[in-house]
Amino acid sequence: MSGRAGAGLVPFDEALTRYEPVIGLETHVELGTATKMFCGCPAQFGGEPNTFVCPVCLGLPGALPVASRAAIEYTIRIGLALNCTIADWCRFARKNYFYPDMPKNFQISQYDEPLCTDGWLDVTVEPEGGGEPRQVRVGIERVHLEEDTGKSLHIGGATGRIHGADYSLVDYNRAGIPLVEIVTKPVDGTGALAPVVARAYVTELRDLLRALAVSDVRMEEGSLRCDVNTSLSATGSGRWGTRTETKNVNSLRSVERAVRFEIERQAAVLDEGGRVVQETRHFHEDTGATTAGRSKEEAQDYRYFPEPDLVPVAPSREWVEQIRASLPELPAARRARLKAEWGLSDHEFSMIQNAGAVDLVAATVTAGAGPAEARKWWLGELAREANQSGRELADLPITPADVARIAALVAAGALNDKLARQVIEGVLAGEGTPDEVVAGRGLAIVRDxxxxxxxxxxxxxxxxxxxxxxxxxxxxxxxxxxxxxxxxxxxxxxxxxxxxxxxxxxxxx
Ligand SMILES: [Zn+2]
Missing domain, CATH: 1.10.10 (Arc Repressor Mutant, subunit A)
Structure with a gap:
């Protein structure tokens, strides 16, 4: 039975008058360790197909895995940064299922004994149409360690899916790359903010993982992959509905859209007296719709059992405390520090954050500009330019050092704001550094x-x-x-x- 994509949608705002959404997120992160999880092969993206492989990650008979200490350390870092409890003893488990890009016919994962449990991550969201920013604490159920699968390529079809393809190729370079799965607890009570909360959570998690230097967290290359769970319960019923799991949602914007779509779709199913089917769903970037995939397996279908080829993982408390002491400044703490140093209100700071300009403003201040000037140029002239050209601020061909130099010329009275805007225009047009543009265009204030x-x-x-x-x-x-x-x-x-x-x-x- 295929999905009910044709069954119509209930407009989002209307759906929220009758139903309360509950969301959950499962995020897979490829760790940036030098080697794979259970062998010495390089853990690299790309490369000629089937060149980063060995008997262990190809699952050849007699080959035995050895767990990567670096991957375990990275996972503990993530767990500590997410306020989790780190197990003092846990085991890997075999998850049995057949898939052509999984050479052993089982995946080494963790099941009932994950390395990290019971943490949280705070996210801040701004209600649509303004209002006070709201902080939401997203509970973390577990963080566990497993190995990635290889990659199948289906050739000849129009969609890249197996249906309609002439033949398939498989590349095992990715098989065995350490993969961390971070699972949230169900998040309820966010109402119409649910899609925004989902997006804010993945954004915050991405920034956290980047600060921890455990992954390059590139959603477009698949080193950060997100499954989004959504369910609806009738308002006031106190009973959670059946959830769907939208797989591999590959951009921050798509995370938000997927939750939104599922709310609209499930509301239509429930309004008709139908039943939401527990299933995985595919998200379509082009339409923003989800369609039915396979019905969801139950845990027992995987016949999990403790992995007999690996010793248990028992990180000493001393090691865990060493890792805790070595954690870098985390994004939330850094934002609080910068906000205080720059003397900004919550609202002013969140404007910088929403513009994706925190790092740019920080680098401009480091290069010598005052916080007010740095903020003014990045959020004013440069944000306009980015908007008009459909680019991210960070992709504009101007550096924080350039902006700091322009601010310095204004502060010294050599430029006024109008001339400074022309200098920015020149730098963006590739006419050189701010000083070269001033000289080239003859843009100094007349002091004579x-x-x-x-x-x-x-x-x-x-x-x-x-x-x-x-x-x-x-x-x-x-x-x-x-x-x-x-x-x-x-x-x-x-x-x-x-x-x-x-x-x-x-x-x-
Ligand atoms: Zn290998």
């Missing part, structure tokens, strides 16, 4: 007193009535003459100094 005086005299001569009013004491009229001077100097005059000179010339200083 004689040139400025000449421009002032010209402005007075060209506007005799205005000049007369000022002589008569109407100082406010000077604005018109300052405007004329600015125009004559193509905006490069120091407006304050021009005003002083005008008033002095007309006997008003």
């Amino acid at each position: 007193e004689a040139a400025l005086t000449a421009a002032v005299d010209e402005a007075i001569a060209a506007n005799p009535e205005v000049a007369e009013k000022i002589r008569a004491g109407k100082v406010a009229a000077a604005g018109a003459l300052v405007g004329a001077v600015m125009k004559a100097t193509r905006g490069q005059a120091d407006a304050g100094r021009a005003r002083e000179l005008i008033l002095a010339r007309l006997g008003q200083s």
